[in-house]
Amino acid sequence: MKWMTKWMMEPMRFVNGWRLLNICVLIHLWIMLETKISSFILILLLLVMMSLRWRYSIPVWTVVFDALVCLMYVPYTDFSVYGLALPIFELALSGRWAIALLFFSGIFLTSASPGLLFWNFLQACFFGCFAYMTLKNQEAYKQEADEQRKARYELERIKIDLLEANQTASHQAELMERYRISRELHDHLGHDLTGANLALQAYEYVQEPKEAQKLLQEIKNRLERSTKNLRETVHNMTSMTFIGxxxxxxxxxxxxxxxxxxxxxxxxxxxxxxxxxxxxxxxxxxxxxxxxxxxxxxxxxxxxxxxxxxxxxxxxxxxxxxxxxxxxxxxxxxxxxxxxxxxxxxxxxxxxxxxxxxxxxxxxxxxxxxxxx
Known part of the structure; x- marks a missing residue:
């Protein structure tokens, strides 16, 4: 059942199956009505054109060749007019229904049963139109599926770009925070500690007690200021929310x-x-x-x-x-x-x-x- 469902889901398989079935009908008529080799050449020519359409995508105007061959054999054989069902089907398959109706005039070009010929042409036109609508719907479904797939890929690409942008922003924020901390340590803590170190070195060579006391007080002030700046820097670095x-x-x-x-x-x-x-x-x-x-x-x-x-x-x-x-x-x-x-x-x-x-x-x-x- 699976292979049958898959076969029915492919409209071109239905189209090629109808083409082959119509060739089989012509062969049956050839056997029932006459067995001339010259008449069988008509069937071979139509079979060649069907095979080309089966294998390649040839222009629709090539149905003129099928119609001319069938009309040329009308004076010699009665079943050749049934071959006009192929051009009718191909024209209806391409959406040219009005032109396909012109071939119905073939009913009056032969002594074959007009009723049977009418229904043969009608079913060719009907199945051609049915296959045309099916192929159009399939093409619309494929286009819609392609657009949805493209939209999904575009959405995934946007999400990936956003994640990459988030990573880049996170990295840049981390670098900026490092730069800010290093600048604060250099501008405040570094200067005060350097000044305290220089004052401490000068204190060793000062002889006057008042001057030495003054340097010592300056060292204390710088160290207190450095401690305060360090405490503030650490406090600012501490996150108020939980991370990691x-x-x-x-x-x-x-x-x-x-x-x-x-x-x-x-x-x-x-x-x-x-x-x-x-x-x-x-x-x-x-x-x-x-x-x-x-x-x-x-x-x-x-x-x-x-x-x-x-x-x-x-x-x-x-x-x-x-x-x-x-x-x-x-x-x-x-x-x-x-x-x-x-x-x-x-x-x-x-x-x-x-x-x-x-x-x-x-x-x-x-x-x-x-x-x-």
Missing amino acids: VENLEHIVQNYQQIHIQFLKSGDMQLVAAHQWGLLEACLKEALTNVARHSNATKVEVDLQVTASIVRLSIRDHGTVNKMNPAGTGLRSLQMRARSLGGSLSFSQENGFLLVCVIPLEKEALMDETINRR
Whole structure:
């Protein structure tokens, strides 16, 4: 049944099948009415034209050749006029129905049964129009599918561009923050410490007690100012919101529905800011699915950072209400993971398991290698 359904879904197979069937009808008429070899040449010529149309996309005006051959044989054989069904079908197949109707005049050019010839021409015109509409619909469906596919590819490309732009912005923000901190340390803390060091060196050579006391007081003032500036700089560097692994721990601690066991290992500093965003989204999506679709009483969250990857796995031990794996949330997370060069997989055996693996960036690995050296 599958091959039959597939055959019927291809309009050109129907078209070629009708062409071949009409040739078989002509052969049958040739056998029933006469068996002259000269008449069989007509069938061979029509068969050649049918084969060309089967194999190649030839212009529709070539049906003139089929019509002329059939009309030329009208004085010599009665069944040749039945061959006009082929040009009628081809014209209707190309959408030229008005021209196809002109060939109905062939009914009056022969002594063959006008009624039978009429229905033969009518069915050729009908099936030609039917095939024409089917091919047009198929072409419209293909064009619509291509446009939808193009729109999906464009949407995925835009999402990837946005993720790359987010990574670039995150990297630029990190560089700007480093530059700001270094500038503050240089402009304030560095100057005060340098001045205090110079005053301390001068204090060793001062003989007068008042002058020495004055230098000592200046050293104290500079050190106090340096301490204050350092404290303010550290305070400004401290984030008021949770970031990185602290954010994941905060989400786990504030999740009241189920007990969550959170484990972590490795150097969390190797994970970039935009990668933490994906890990946070994975954790929230998994906990949301647990709350909606699972009867689990415990969730295990394991975060591992190795020399080359970061791996987050979330497992619950629920037994009922398995979620639909084709959910929009999981598909979106899989797309984001692929855009970062990683992967996201899930399983619903023995509870629900979600695993997200992301490769670490080369810059982070290079910095880690330098620090170890």
